[in-house]
Amino acid sequence: MKFFVSVLTTFAILLTSATANAAKCKYEDDEVDKFTNVRTVQSKQKLLTSMMSAFGRAPKGPHAVYAGNVTAGFEGDDYFLEMRILVETYIPDKPPRYELENAIVVPEDSHLLILMADGNIERLPVSRAYSFNSEFVPPNGPGNSSKNDYWKSTEAHINYALDEHMMTVLTSQDATNMRIEAGEDYYDIKIQKKSRGDMAEVIGCVQQAHASEVPVK
Numbered sequence: 001m002k003f004f005v006s007v008l009t010t011f012a013i014l015l016t017s018a019t020a021n022a023a024k025c026k027y028e029d030d031e032v033d034k035f036t037n038v039r040t041v042q043s044k045q046k047l048l049t050s051m052m053s054a055f056g057r058a059p060k061g062p063h064a065v066y067a068g069n070v071t072a073g074f075e076g077d078d079y080f081l082e083m084r085i086l087v088e089t090y091i092p093d094k095p096p097r098y099e100l101e102n103a104i105v106v107p108e109d110s111h112l113l114i115l116m117a118d119g120n121i122e123r124l125p126v127s128r129a130y131s132f133n134s135e136f137v138p139p140n141g142p143g144n145s146s147k148n149d150y151w152k153s154t155e156a157h158i159n160y161a162l163d164e165h166m167m168t169v170l171t172s173q174d175a176t177n178m179r180i181e182a183g184e185d186y187y188d189i190k191i192q193k194k195s196r197g198d199m200a201e202v203i204g205c206v207q208q209a210h211a212s213e214v215p216v217k
Helices: 002-024 051-055 164-170 198-211
Strands: 027-032 039-043 067-075 078-091 104-106 111-116 121-125 130-132 134-137 150-162 175-182 185-190
Touching: 027 198, 039 198, 067 198, 078 175, 078 185, 078 198, 104 150, 104 175, 111 150, 111 164, 121 150, 121 164, 130 150, 150 164, 164 198
Parallel strands: none
Antiparallel strands: 027 039, 039 067, 067 078, 078 150, 104 130, 111 121, 111 175, 134 150, 175 185
């Protein structure tokens, strides 16, 4: 009898845990193409960097990003990890057009480098080549608190290919840092402590969605 009660208790704990994990999953998209019958799912973004950057405490240095987000998804049976980075800087003069065009270029042979908690570095190949332009705001313009400098901003959304092996590796432990290769340049993301499990979480959420044939409401 005690064994039966113990089994029921254990099952109840596991069920509660699974329900709690499912409740944490939030999705940006979950739809099925009516012509191809291919399902596409993408989790909501998770902020990896500190929100304190909004108060002037952004990372310093030419390779640091102002904000970095991660999301995961799949189209049919093809999984991906998407990185969104925001690179911002103040400059004294109005930037010429050529400085705004192709501000961030990610060639097709680039990778996302992920530093795991155990010190290992994992690499994800970029899904395709990318190029992103910059925008600027003049002094005292909308969103620019500077009275003298121009505010230059570049936002990039970059997809990286995932396979079953890498999903297992990336969900086995936390990540602490990331590096986005961009030709001769690169961009570093230092993951804040409370967000170090977020990459594993979004991957787990899309795996959970893929295992279900019913679209998430």
